[in-house]
Amino acid sequence: MSEQATAIAENTSLGASLDTIAPGRKNLGRALMALATAGLAIVALIQIFHAAGAIGFGFSTWRPLLYAYILWGVALGVGQVLTRGEEGYRALFLLPALLFTIAMVVFPTLFGFYIATLDWNLSGTPKFNGLANFWQMLRDPFYSNALLNMVFYVLAVFVEYVIAFGLALLLNAQIRARKFFRVVFLLPLMLSPVAVSWMIGKSLMEYRFGPAATLARKLGWENPAFFASPWSAKISIMLLDAWTFIPFLMIMLLAGLQAMPRDVLEAAKVDGASAWQTFWGVTFPLMLPVSVTALILRIIFKLKLADIVITVTSGGPGGATDTVTSFIFREYRDRSNVGYGTMLAMVYLIIIIVFVTLLLKLASRFVRNVT
């Protein structure tokens, strides 16, 4: 929080302490919150007992519980204002987002850890089977294969970075029609990955008469089946994904280049540094913080890669292009094995959290050492 923000917080909390709250109003607020909580609990209990078959009455779906939660959230907000006055008004800014995120992330994730221990295909009754899913996962060659593929996909980010840096330098150069080129270079990012997989993956790279295949034949590749062999398929997927996401890296790097202090560059020029020396001695080190931010964001997006794989190759040939997400998607689609799929997803979540935490630690140390 900035110093200014601290100033206003103290300033207004001074005002808040002057505005005393009547005990009656405070009690009203507390009563309201208690009532709402009790209401939510009652609705939840009725529904749980109803679902378990213990009582005859109840609702046909769990949706009333959702409404009860929303009502509870409103009552909580009103209660905050009633009991805490000015402070309550300020809490109202944060409450909606907080309640929303808790309901949508924290609860489903915890629920997910529970599902992960079930043998369940959504239609039948769930059966608890402990860590059986976990042991099955360790023996599943396709899952470890998908994890390994993710490593290659993440490494491809660095190639994207080099290209994006080059493009950013080009756009930052003294050129005409800069706006035109910027718009054109940004365009691939706008397009839906699913449409892109058809436009490029299934049509441009089509084996028989796609222009990319024709071009590859002319260049001497006799049999340009982009998605037939494991490595060419993997590289083709990387290319498709790079095509959509290079603009993202490029825009961030371009912003970094435009924010660079001009006097440092001028000094380098006065000292007689060549373009090559200026880049490695001045531009690149100054760009490191932006580069690290852009790379980390890009890697985070890369870890979610799925749409293109699902629509173009559905993981094939033989799982060579599978990402974790696409593998779980198929695991659910083909066998509707919710319990096992969730276990895979939860393990992936833990791996990602550890990996990104390490990455952030490494990045902060790396950037500090250089600058």
Added chain:
Amino acid sequence: MTAEAIEHAPSEVRSPAAFLTSRVFIYGALIFWAFICLFPIYWTITTSFKTAPNVTQGHLIPWVDFTPDWRGWRSLGLSPDTIGGTSTVRDEFLKRFFNSVITSVGASALAIVIGSLAAYGLTRFRYKFGWMKNEDISFFFLSQLILPPVVLALPFLALYKGLGLLDTRIGLILLYTLMVLPIVIWIMRDQFNSIPVELEEAALVDGLSVWGAFFQIVLPIALPGMVAAFILSMVLCWNEYFFAALLTSTNANTIPVMVASQTGSQGINWWSMAALSTAAIAPLAIIGVLLERYLIKGMTAGAVK
């Protein structure tokens, strides 16, 4: 002094020939990449006007190589001669299209409202929820960004089944809001931090409440940032496929699901697929061209300091 001049400073000073070479190289590279970006789009749009022989023979340039034909658009019911009549395919397409519009606009709007409020609170006041202070709360929101959709997908499948929200637009809107909320909070925090706090102090002195100051003073200034966040959210929601494929079946399908389901079928109709893809990417391509400024603003928020 510009960066390009620095990059090529020696050549610029020394010889016109070297300068010319660097110019040729720069424009060559720019045009090459512009070609890479535009060709797939060009190919898709022209293919939607081709007939089968034109596709198989690899014809590229309309009127020179082949005569444009409305066949692809006719199969969608969107060609000039079919647009007046009734067409089940067109109704289907329009239904998906409006599902996409409603879900992406709804989710972006909801995310902007609750995200802006939270971002404002986090930049201006001090909170404490148990052990969590402002930094922790911010981190809690932003850390949602690393959450892969697949982690939530199957629990949501089970939850939505129980809640009766499967295959509804509301269900998708809620999930998409969740997906873009961290990005909105990131952008809006940056935006509010750049607004001097003295403005609100003056408003408070004038007798406005905290909320009054927010709505009357801060919001108008923060509007460009909100537009940027809104457009970026729109793009992400419009293109989302994974959740839509899992959680919708017949009623709430979005455009990407429709496109993907067509590619799976045997013997693809190239022209109709091309027409469908064109229709799916057109809205965002137009937004991208017209509102590029805001998109860049949104993407670079907080990146450069």
